[in-house]
Amino acid sequence: MAARDLPADRRAREDQGAPRLIPLPRIEDERGSLSFVEAGDHVPFQIRRIYYLTGVPQGVRRGGHAHLTSEQLIVALAGSVRITVDTGVSRTAHTLDRTDVGLYIPALAWRELQDFSATAVCLVLSSQHYDASDYVHDFAEFLTMARGRP
Numbered sequence: 534m535a536a537r538d539l540p541a542d543r544r545a546r547e548d549q550g551a552p553r554l555i556p557l558p559r560i561e562d563e564r565g566s567l568s569f570v571e572a573g574d575h576v577p578f579q580i581r582r583i584y585y586l587t588g589v590p591q592g593v594r595r596g597g598h599a600h601l602t603s604e605q606l607i608v609a610l611a612g613s614v615r616i617t618v619d620t621g622v623s624r625t626a627h628t629l630d631r632t633d634v635g636l637y638i639p640a641l642a643w644r645e646l647q648d649f650s651a652t653a654v655c656l657v658l659s660s661q662h663y664d665a666s667d668y669v670h671d672f673a674e675f676l677t678m679a680r681g682r683p
Contacts, residue, residue, distance in 0.1 A: 550639035552618040552625055555606065559633035568632045570658065577637065578604045578660035585656045589649040596644040599669040603661040608635040612653030619643040621679025643675050
């Protein structure tokens with residue numbers, strides 16, 4: 534389905550809330566480098582929850598779900614991780630391996646995290662507190678919701 538074939542409200546969501554890489558500041562000098570994230574400047578939502586993933590065993594996948602309302606920004610603080618995001622209209626894959634780039638994932642976007650390096654530390658900034666009812670774990674159900682079918 535092409536973007537022009539989507540209902541107007543879905544098209545607006547796609548245009549404004551598409552998954553995207555967000556560059557983060559990086560200040561370097563002889564003491565090392567410093568990167569930071571500021572709400573309102575680098576994060577397109579109010580941060581309500583922060584968590585991180587570490588020690589993910591080789592070959593293990595994380596994610597495999599969508600959120601109904603929660604938006605997220607994921608940053609690889611160490612190592613690397615590959616993240617695939619599906620909006621129901623398009624699918625993109627990104628490898629995060631720098632501290633000065635974050636991946637924005639809008640609400641109602643399916644995400645799969647895989648290929649974690651042994652040293653990976655992934656920081657996740659979320660727009661919502663944890664709520665089990667915000668998760669969609671069935672991909673077919675997600676596609677129906679994302680494509681706007683009853």
